[in-house]
Amino acid sequence: MVTSRSDLADFGYFLAIAKHRSFRVAGLELGVSASALSHALKGLEGRLGVRLLNRTNRSITLTAAGKDLRDAITQPFSAIDQAVEDLNRYRDAPTGRIRLNVVVDAATLLLSRVLPEFTDRYPDIVLDIVATDRMVDIVGDGFDAGIRHGGTVPEDMVAQRISGDIPWAVAGSPAYLDRFGEPQHPDDLQRHRCLGIRLGDDRIYRWDFEGPDGEFAVSVPSKIYVNEGRAMLGLALGGAGLMYGPEPLFAPYCARGELHTVLCEWATTGPGYYVYYSSRRQVPAGLRLLIDLIRERHPLGL
Structure with a gap:
């Protein structure tokens, strides 16, 4: 079987679904509807002639074939993603998409004071912000980073302080x-x-x-x-x-x-606000630039 361009795109979709075990969350990460992902996955399974996922109303699990495919293509796709991200060093204007999970007060007190300037500086970077006080698994739910009060950041995350203490x-x-x-x-x-x-x-x-x-x-x-x-x-x-x-x-x-x-x-x-992200992945250029701007403007001190 010769791999086509559509297969490569669908392999990427498959990896996102396999990571999150959710069409909805994978769609949020990729900017694609859950129904479109489901259609693409069915097409990929049809062309490969094997079932990759077991789907019920409550869960998604990988079949043995799905596990083998995931293990075989994860590293090559990660390398491609990193290579594309590294190209930001050569662009006149960085591009990309950042998904942030942010405690509600931080969206009001911190991000609202820097995002107008951020979008002026980097008009090709898209920010997808979910403001909620409920704790979530930022990796499992497809976020690049979270912003929370110090003391509430999960211990297995890399954390950077981005504000002074808050009265x-x-x-x-x-x-x-x-x-x-x-x-x-x-x-x-x-x-x-x-x-x-x-x-x-x-x-x-x-x-x-x-x-x-x-x-x-x-x-x-x-x-x-x-x-x-x-x-x-x-x-x-x-x-x-x-x-x-x-x-x-x-x-x-x-x-x-x-x-x-x-x-x-x-x-x-x-404690002030901290931005945190997984230690197991490269920090996107857009996230680094946002952190740098917050530290530059320090709207809540630092």
Whole structure:
């Protein structure tokens, strides 16, 4: 059998499906619909005369033939991908696509301040950003890198710090504070309406403070739990309760008088943001350029 150009493209599709065991995730990585991948895979299996995947509604597994094919062509395709990536050194303008999984506040506080300049500098680089506070497997889900708070980055990843430490604060709207008063001590929060924070792993976050004897955490009473900072901000602005979060997130609203920070003398500082990626793959040129620009502009200090 003579390998055609369409076979080469379909081999690439097959490798992505084999890596992620998901047509949807492989399609996100490649920029191709899941249905198109399924059609291409069926065509490849038909031309080869063997089944490469076992597919059910719940899972995708490799057949023995599929495993042999994956093992045989992974290295050559990786070498081709790296050779194409290396060509960025010779281009007037780098090209490529970067998929990032980013904690929501980092998208607002960090990326929004550098991406306009990044797209001006590198108009041929496409950024695909998924902003979520839920922890994901960036390798398994087809991302080139993630951005999260220090201390939450998986230990098997290469991590680079891209911001300074971040002050955390409690804030409420003038209407809420007029109605319920201003807490003077973290213990006073037990008599307030607090917006609970549901973390990406479904745990409920305890609010951190710092006093004369060091840092301590408080479990606050909550009738409303939110898993995303921007939604919580909207509730705080509407007077639904006190909110705990990164002080830079509050700053524009405090400047306009829409929010007021409280318990400022008890405020603490948490780890900044880190970009992280697998140690088992070459860092794409576009990702390196984005990291360099963040470090150059340091929108949250460094």
